[in-house]
Amino acid sequence: MTLLEISGLEVRYGRNVAVKSVDLTVADRQIVTVLGANGAGKSSLLRAIQGVVPARAGTIRFDGRDITTSDVPSRVRSGLVLVPEGRQIFVSLTVQDNLLMGAYTRHDADVTRDVEAIYTRFPNLAMRRDKLAGVLSGGEQQMLAIGRALLAKPRLMMLDEPSLGLSPLFVQRMFDLIGDLNRDGLAILLVEQNTSMALQIAERATLLELGSVLISGPSAEVGRSEMLTQAYLGAH
Ligand SMILES: Nc1ncnc2c1ncn2[C@@H]1O[C@H](COP(=O)(O)OP(=O)(O)OP(=O)(O)O)[C@@H](O)[C@H]1O
Ligand SMILES: [Mg+2]
Incomplete structure (x- = not known):
């Protein structure tokens, strides 16, 4: 299809x-x-x-x-979701808040559960959930950008x-x-x-x-x- x-x-x-x-x-x-x-x-x-x-x-x-x-x-x-060139994550927000931005179009009750699923997929992000996204390595920032996009389902x-x-x-x-x-x-x-x-x-x-x-x-x-x-x- x-x-x-x-x-x-x-x-x-x-x-x-x-x-x-x-x-x-x-x-x-x-x-x-x-x-x-x-x-x-x-x-x-x-x-x-x-x-x-x-x-x-x-x-x-x-x-x-x-x-x-x-x-x-x-x-x-x-x-339909775009992970833009250069990632465009919010460096002065925490990892957790960056992820939550990905769910901004959603109004269902499953967001918390889905954020946890992202942490299961990306343990590096889980360990740093309360850290500012700006301290992540380039690879971790890319994972974060993808995790954020996944939260839009x-x-x-x-x-x-x-x-x-x-x-x-x-x-x-x-x-x-x-x-x-x-x-x-x-x-x-x-x-x-x-x-x-x-x-x-x-x-x-x-x-x-x-x-x-x-x-x-x-x-x-x-x-x-x-x-x-x-x-x-x-x-x-
Ligand atoms: N915001 C903009 N304002 C004016 N011209 C732009 C803008 N963004 C892109 N362009 C122009 O449009 C054309 C295509 O650019 P685009 O960024 O889509 O290419 P690209 O294939 O993604 O290149 P790259 O591999 O460098 O990322 C280029 O000539 C570029 O200069
Ligand atoms: Mg380009």
């Missing part, structure tokens, strides 16, 4: 077109990766899907509904360069975590600069260049394409 369906999406900053007629689908429980060089429009694409920046053209459908003009909280409530999680700046050990842990979350039923739209690991974990890949789709298909196929190296070398 198709969970996210984007067609003809365009994002602009003033006159600068960052995303141009992009089509993309993510099936329920699928991992899809979006690749491309710096400035290709990857973050802009994810921001438009979350509703942080407007779609200037095109449509975004999620779980069978047109959400193109929905506000961010209603997209979050419908199960998403069906599709968008991850914008989750392994950026992490040590090799934490990069491996991050990809293991992505695999675990997916096995637990979460669909994932992954933006990564670690191209080979992203292609390994994702079923399908879309390669962007200057805001447009250069190639899209099964990861193995995109991985073999010479367009992949060309896109990163800026040969087009």
